[in-house]
Amino acid sequence: MNKPFNEVAPLAEILASGEFVITSEIGPPKGTNIDKMLHHIEILKDKVHGMNVTDNQSSVMRLSSVAVCHIIKDHGGEPILQMTCRDRNRMALQSDLLSAYVLGVRNVLCLTGDHISLGDHKGAKQVFDIDSVQLIAAVKSLEQGQDIGGNKLDGGVEFCVGATATPEADNMDSQLLKFRKKVKTGAGFFQTQAVYDMVRLKSFMEHARKSNVKILAGILVLVSAGMARYLNANVAGVCVPQGLIDEMAGAEKGKALQKGMEIAARQIKQIKDEKICDGVHIMAIGKEEIVPEILEMAGV
Amino acid sequence: MIVAEQKPIQEIKTMTAKYQKILVVGCGTCVTVCMAGGEKEVGIIASCLRMALRIDGKDPQLIEDCIQRQCEWEFVDTLKDKVDGVDAILSCACGVGVQALAERFPDKPVYPALNTSFMGMPKEHGLWVENCRGCGNCGLGRFGGVCPIARCSKGLLNGPCGGSQDGKCEVSKEMDCGWQLIYERLKTLKQLDQLEDILPPKDWSTDRDKGQRRMLRGDVYYEQTV
Numbered sequence: 001m002n003k004p005f006n007e008v009a010p011l012a013e014i015l016a017s018g019e020f021v022i023t024s025e026i027g028p029p030k031g032t033n034i035d036k037m038l039h040h041i042e043i044l045k046d047k048v049h050g051m052n053v054t055d056n057q058s059s060v061m062r063l064s065s066v067a068v069c070h071i072i073k074d075h076g077g078e079p080i081l082q083m084t085c086r087d088r089n090r091m092a093l094q095s096d097l098l099s100a101y102v103l104g105v106r107n108v109l110c111l112t113g114d115h116i117s118l119g120d121h122k123g124a125k126q127v128f129d130i131d132s133v134q135l136i137a138a139v140k141s142l143e144q145g146q147d148i149g150g151n152k153l154d155g156g157v158e159f160c161v162g163a164t165a166t167p168e169a170d171n172m173d174s175q176l177l178k179f180r181k182k183v184k185t186g187a188g189f190f191q192t193q194a195v196y197d198m199v200r201l202k203s204f205m206e207h208a209r210k211s212n213v214k215i216l217a218g219i220l221v222l223v224s225a226g227m228a229r230y231l232n233a234n235v236a237g238v239c240v241p242q243g244l245i246d247e248m249a250g251a252e253k254g255k256a257l258q259k260g261m262e263i264a265a266r267q268i269k270q271i272k273d274e275k276i277c278d279g280v281h282i283m284a285i286g287k288e289e290i291v292p293e294i295l296e297m298a299g300v
Numbered sequence: 301m302i303v304a305e306q307k308p309i310q311e312i313k314t315m316t317a318k319y320q321k322i323l324v325v326g327c328g329t330c331v332t333v334c335m336a337g338g339e340k341e342v343g344i345i346a347s348c349l350r351m352a353l354r355i356d357g358k359d360p361q362l363i364e365d366c367i368q369r370q371c372e373w374e375f376v377d378t379l380k381d382k383v384d385g386v387d388a389i390l391s392c393a394c395g396v397g398v399q400a401l402a403e404r405f406p407d408k409p410v411y412p413a414l415n416t417s418f419m420g421m422p423k424e425h426g427l428w429v430e431n432c433r434g435c436g437n438c439g440l441g442r443f444g445g446v447c448p449i450a451r452c453s454k455g456l457l458n459g460p461c462g463g464s465q466d467g468k469c470e471v472s473k474e475m476d477c478g479w480q481l482i483y484e485r486l487k488t489l490k491q492l493d494q495l496e497d498i499l500p501p502k503d504w505s506t507d508r509d510k511g512q513r514r515m516l517r518g519d520v521y522y523e524q525t526v
Contacts, residue, residue, distance in 0.1 A: 086454075090501055112461040115453050115471050126454070130501045133458040137498070148501060166462040174483040178459030181498050193462055236465035 011050045011078055011107045012160035015189055015214045020272050020300060021279025023050040023080060023191065023216060024291050026072065028063035034071065040288035045077035047292045050107060052191070052281070055082040059119020066096055070103040080162065081105050084113025089129035094138055094147050101157040109162040109191060110135040110182075133178070136161055136185040163187035165215070166237035167195050167204035175237075176207055183211045191281040194220035194231070196240045198267065202276055214278040217271050221284050221294065222260035225249035261290055265297035272300055301421065302330040302394045303428045304337060304414040306345065312390065313352045315411045319360065319387040324349070324413070325379060325401070326366035327393035334428060337392030337414050339366040345392060345413050370397025376404050383408055436506030436513065442494060444485035449502075451478030457499040 014021055024044050029037055044051055051072055053065040069079035081100050083093060097108065116126035130138065138148045145156040163182040169175045182190075190208070195201045195217050208215050220238075222228050225248040228240040244263060251259035268280050282291055316322055324346045332338030337345075346362045353360050365382060367375040370393035379401075383389060388409045391398040394416040402410040418430035433450045440447055449455045453471045460479035463470030467480045486492050506513075 112454060112456065112463075115463065115469075117471055128454045128456070129504070131454075131456045131458050132461075133498060134501045137500070164462065169462065169464070170466060171460060171464050171477075171480055171483070173487075174460050174464075174479060175462070177483070177492075177495055180496070181458050185498060236463045236470050 010160065011080065012188070014049045015160070015278070019049075021050075021214065021216055022048045022282065022295065022300065023052060023279070024048045024282045024284070024288065025052045025054060026068060026079075026288065027054050027057060027286060028065060028068045030060065030062050032063070034063070037068070038071070038075070041072055041075050041077055043289055044291060045072070045075060047295060048282075049279075050078045050080045052080045052082055052109060055084045055111070055113070056087055056119070057114075059086065059114045059116050059121070061119070061121055066100050066103065066105070069100060069105045073104040078107070079105055080107040080109050082109045082111060083135060084111045085128050085130055085132060085135055086113030086116060086126050089127050090134075090138065090148060093130070093135060094142060097139060097142055097157060097159070098153075101159070106158070107160045107162065108139060109164070110139065110187070111164055132163060133181045133185050136163060136182055136187050140186045160189070161187050162189040162191060164193065165190045165204070165208070166193040167201050167217075168193070168197060168239045169237040172204070179208070180211070183213055187213065189214040189216065189278075191216045192218040193237045194218045194235075194283065196238070196244055196267075198270060198276065200239070201271075205276055216279040216281040217267075217277040219264050219268060219280050219282045221264045221282070221287070221290065222248055222256075223287070224256045224260075225251075257287075257290070261294050261297065265294050268294070268298035268300060272298070301333055301419070302396070303334045303417045303420050303430070304331050304394050305334075305417055306336055306341065306392075306414055307412070309345075309348045309352055312345070312349055312411070312413055313356075316349065316360075316388060316390055317353060317356070317358065319409075321361045321363070321386045322349075322388050322390055323363045323365065323379070323382055323386040324390045325364075325370070325392065327370040327391075327397050328366055328368040329371075331393055331397075331414060332366075334422070337394075342366050342392050345390070349390075366392075370394075370400055373400070373404065376400050379405075433507075435502075435504070437503065442499075443482045444489060444491065446478060446482045446485055448478055448482060451476070451481065453478075457502060459495070 026040055053068045055065040056062055065082050069081045072079040110132045112132045116124050139159050139161050141148050142157045145153050165179050166175055225245050228245045228248055231238045232240055248259055271277050271280055284291055324342050326337050326339055326342035342364050346364050350362055369375045383405050389401055390411050390413050391401050392413045398410055398412045419432045420428050420430040423429045431450055435449050448457055453469050464477040464480055467477055469475040469477045
């Protein structure tokens, strides 16, 4: 069992300590009713080392990740600001980074972002002025006291910078090219896309271990066999092995979520015991209240 | 070439219903090749429009014509006499042609019969694809002749996103992942090492962000004044 995190240590410190790192996710609501989200923050804040706040996840317009990071901070948690390149140009991204910093946010996860057409504003103009590698470079530039236009800042930032990777991607060569660039640019930790196949995760880690970065394996809790099949059919870079689908399908009626939690806990335990990765990033998508139980089942 | 497609006839009808005498004019270049606004299509569009208006009890007079290029004054000017006698012009050219007519004939309303889609080419018979966004600063040499701005749905410069699977883009299983094409091409050319450079943010000032773009060739431009 991890020690309680009441006096939240900065994520950077935990990552450097060699401790098995656990992060999870908070999804901002579609609207201004934050009751459920606050409930999830309260449940998670003492159980995980950091809480990612998604940024208009799946291209669906929601409460902003900067605002929610600030709320988490206010409630004594350690927020990880997710920033995608889809909705803001380089000026807005840098401006939000400065804003997040003055609001006490110290961790940022730089992502490309889903395509606009996958979300709920399909006719919107997407931005992608810069890409995720260039966003990492922008954070690093702000840390040096200047913006990426080369202009001096009156007060810089200091972030623990992370990025994403896709261990089960079928285009692993080109994904590793991007991974190397993210490392070279200054990403210190990686949270991966959901992984289910430990053999493929180990294979990815053989490459990743050549770099001195921390890798947190993405654990997406399955809630049904249908979800597993959906992921395989529709989500790039996610591959649920048939064995797990069968296991989910074989769950007693009404017990599928319990089975999904067992699978997640088993994988977390394996990742920790075999030291496959430096930690895990648990995604429960709206069911954050199950995360503590999963951690207990996994014995972490 | 510029690829365009015909607007729904209902939309064309809505724009032109109030006019009695309309010049329907095609363009003999790009939109002829992509079978959207050439001589043949002018005939079809005019017939459809005539029928649609007649259903509403109107009896418009549609004059059909097609010039070589609607984007050059030399050809546009040949329309002058016909334009003088009509109430409005329906241009079956790309947006460049529509605007050329509007500029040359300031007292005539001009309407577009096509939606200008993109710069591209026919990949197969009846299938056109976009290959260039006209960003004004060509980087194709770096990317093995495959443009990440036009062919990656996010225009990424430093490699693929996580949405690529089986060589396809997350936007559609019909769409190739541009970055997979770039990677495979440079692998074939044994030039993958050139992808290792970390590219800085693109300078979009040569794109559309500075308003209407213009290009002045001094050697040609000043020749006429000598």
